[in-house]
């Protein structure tokens with residue numbers, strides 16, 4: 006390096022400009038850097054822990070609760086929190102702790118499953134329609150328009166009747182009607198991304214459309230997709246409870262957090278805990294997912310440097 | 313003369329202009345409108361012209377990154393426009409492109425190793441080998457091989473442009489289309505990249521099609537220069553000849569408008585300031601494209617489109633009234649008594 | 651020159667920005683004088699502090715900027731002047747021409763309205779009169795059919811035409827100082843030639859002084875009387891254009907000149923400056939140009955050099971001025 010500096014007119018050896026720029030010699034692995042960026046978000050760490058604890062509670066908790074979620078007990082009906090029933094009981098005397106855990110299982114499953122599924126469908130549809138102008142784009146646009154015209158609830162109800170209201174089917178059904186926003190976002194992004202010179206460079210190298218979508222477009226879409234996942238998780242929980250409220254969702258005696266909130270509403274004045282507890286759980290789930298999404302967006306963005 | 317490496321024959325690329333609810337085509341942008349040129353092996357041909365005259369579109373149409381509307385492109389005599397997808401993929405290894413914008417031309421989410429080795433991976437090289445080659449190329453363009461696992465944003469503009477060059481080199485191309493490769497760089501860094509391009513040309517026997525709007529840079533790097541105006545070629549000449557005695561009124565005005573870092577020369581120079589703006593390529597003037605701004609234009613210029621014809625060995629010009637060697641536009645205008 | 655005769659006298663102007671990663675000193679002790687009617691150029695690479703130093707004069711920097719030093723304009727201190735008072739100066743005594751004429755105009759109003767507005771805010775003309783004067787101004791800067799053009803919107807103007815309209819707006823109130831920040835960088839050379847010609851004519855007519863900010867040394871040679879070369883927030887060399895182009899004394903200026911390809915002669919090979927310009931947050935200790943300088947000595951890494959006179963109206967900031975070969979030897 007120094008001999009180059011002392012002899013700049015010779016011009017022959019190409020100096021390593023990297024050194025002059027002061028880039029450090031060593032660099033951490035990609036995964037490690039991503040983890041460093043994730044870790045900076047304290048709230049995301051909290052969110053991860055909360056979500057993990059909730060999941061454990063929902064799936065393992067029922068084994069430690071002495072009542073079943075469907076166990077009716079007319080004598081103990083409509084009670085407030087007590088040692089025996091920490092969350093109280095409902096109008097049929099069912100233990101609300103057991104029901105909250107059961108409901109949490111379903112709600113969490115529906116939220117995550119729906120969000121991931123809907124976003125994936127949206128990604129594929131949006132990327133394909135954005136990248137290939139013309140016929141493909143037109144076809145996808147048609148589907149989108151049809152879905153927009155059909156009232157979502159009616160569609161959900163019909164599909165629910167047809168395929169049974171199991172949590173997984175519910176998730177699939179909700180996903181099938183809620184991928185549109187993701188698809189539109191993705192399509193818009195792809196339309197501008199595909200004009201970027203690095204995409205042109207890949208084409209110049211002979212790369213085909215699917216390689217380009219996979220290696221150049223999708224990684225640059227991760228940011229908006231993660232935002233979409235977090236938004237969709239919330240929407241799914243709410244949509245599901247609306248359906249359950251209309252008795253089109255998960256069928257009793259099974260329950261979800263949304264259903265529990267709906268049931269508790271009538272006695273909000275006397276017993277706010279019936280709404281506050283499942284409401285709190287829903288909030289905790291959505292906030293945790295939000296925080297994690299935020300941090301992941303940063304983690305996958307190499308530009309958000311590590312201070 | 314040997315067989316040319318690249319021949320472009322009456323190439324046209326028109327973009328449809330759509331308007332209205334039904335997005336119906338209401339006109340066309342004549343971005344490239346009948347360009348012919350040829351490039352010899354190991355030669356550097358510069359393409360200059362003002363913004364919007366179709367330089368980028370020409371470069372991309374040659375590589376079929378944009379499908380041309382009509383005309384022919386031949387690489388070593390082989391038809392490129394009609395090549396099958398399979399054959400095109402192979403041809404792409406021989407013809408590569410470097411882009412103007414050092415920020416937009418590198419995927420921000422990819423480490424530099426992957427960026428440089430992508431063309432190799434597309435062409436079936438396995439990962440380890442591609443990576444090793446990427447590191448070699450980093451070295452060849454004057455970067456440190458160990459910086460391969462970094463992301464583009466960690467590099468300066470000039471360094472990024474080196475990365476773009478390394479990527480274009482990865483498939484051992486013969487022809488490189490350089491679309492304003494130094495326009496976005498600071499002067500001091502620009503010279504580094506120009507020298508690098510010079511060295512690489514010798515080292516890898518490259519042929520360059522060098523697109524730029526900066527005439528000083530083009531003069532420095534090119535053997536021959538193509539001056540474009542509104543989608544067409546105004547003049548083609550050896551670079552020394554073009555600067556010494558431009559024959560097209562536009563070339564002459566263009567050259568005289570370039571400032572030189574020499575106060576006395578600047579003061580004494582005859583400067584031709586063209587009147588008016590570039591016409592829109594969606595509605596180009598009839599006849600000679602330059603006639604709306606040309607101080608020499610007469611009726612014939614509006615009626616008849618001048619063809620590119622040779623006025624001296626190696627110098628061709630598309631003008632009905634080309635300037636003779638030694639004659640300036642000002643002499644001519646004076647003689648005409650305009 | 652007598653200090654009282656100066657139009658503008660800038661002394662030790664320093665600007666730092668508060669950023670997340672610490673203070674970024676963008677301008678470090680810039681001083682210069684400008685006589686009425688004089689034309690001075692500031693050249694330098696991207697990030698050298700050209701724009702920031704001129705924006706600081708007009709009080710146009712964001713709140714995160716800390717400004718110190720002094721700038722006397724016609725006997726008034728610009729630094730720390732209350733906003734109200736600055737507004738009275740801006741567009742009237744000092745006018746600015748920006749690089750991007752598109753963002754300088756509001757797309758929702760006609761060009762005539764906006765030039766008229768520039769006069770109205772200073773109470774110099776209004777209504778019909780403002781409009782007819784706008785048309786006159788457009789004519790002055792060479793916009794064809796000014797009577798029709800005043801009623802057009804910015805998007806109906808081409809880039810070169812917009813730039814001319816911006817010059818028209820800038821001279822609407824006959825300012826004493828024009829600050830042109832890269833006025834032609836976004837334009838083609840033939841349009842650049844038109845715009846520079848307009849600027850020169852206008853200055854000839856109004857007698858306004860000009861600070862021309864550019865990175866193009868060629869442009870400077872033809873359109874300024876004095877130049878200062880900036881690097882890393884400091885003035886590295888200052889002088890008349892003749893001294894700077896024919897006898898540059900600073901290694902950075904010499905480096906810039908020898909790295910430029912020229913249209914009028916063809917060097918076999920360019921001599922670039924090695925490395926890249928420093929980042930504000932990571933300024934080299936000592937001379938900012940040190941790490942890239944081929945004449946660097948041990949003192950260069952220790953402390954920044956002072957700007958010292960090397961000739962009549964010619965100063966260079968370099969520890970090793972005595973050892974720097976003269977340009978006639980370098981370029982031969």
Ligand SMILES: Nc1ncnc2c1ncn2[C@@H]1O[C@H](COP(=O)(O)OP(=O)(O)OP(=O)(O)O)[C@@H](O)[C@H]1O
Pocket residue numbers: 327328341342343361362363364365366367368369370525593
């Ligand atoms: N995809 C497109 N659709 C429609 N018009 C286009 C498209 N690409 C380019 N054009 C138009 O074609 C003309 C030529 O553009 P091109 O980018 O080739 O010019 P250029 O000479 O490279 O200019 P510059 O110096 O600004 O890069 C311009 O008028 C431009 O607006």
Ligand SMILES: Nc1ncnc2c1ncn2[C@@H]1O[C@H](COP(=O)(O)OP(=O)(O)OP(=O)(O)O)[C@@H](O)[C@H]1O
Pocket residue numbers: 667669674676694695696697698699700701702703712714865930
């Ligand atoms: N608002 C701001 N906050 C923080 N830093 C800033 C701000 N404005 C400018 N800077 C920094 O100050 C430095 C000088 O900027 P300035 O705009 O003056 O450069 P310049 O010489 O005009 O360059 P260019 O040729 O790119 O216009 C730059 O490094 C820039 O990043």
Ligand code: SF4
Pocket residue numbers: 560561562600601602603604606607608609610613618630631632633634
């Ligand atoms: S053909 Fe006519 S208009 Fe065109 S350049 Fe020649 S003289 Fe000018």
Ligand SMILES: [Mg+2]
Pocket residue numbers: 367368369
């Ligand atoms: Mg271009």
Ligand SMILES: [Mg+2]
Pocket residue numbers: 700701702831
């Ligand atoms: Mg600036």
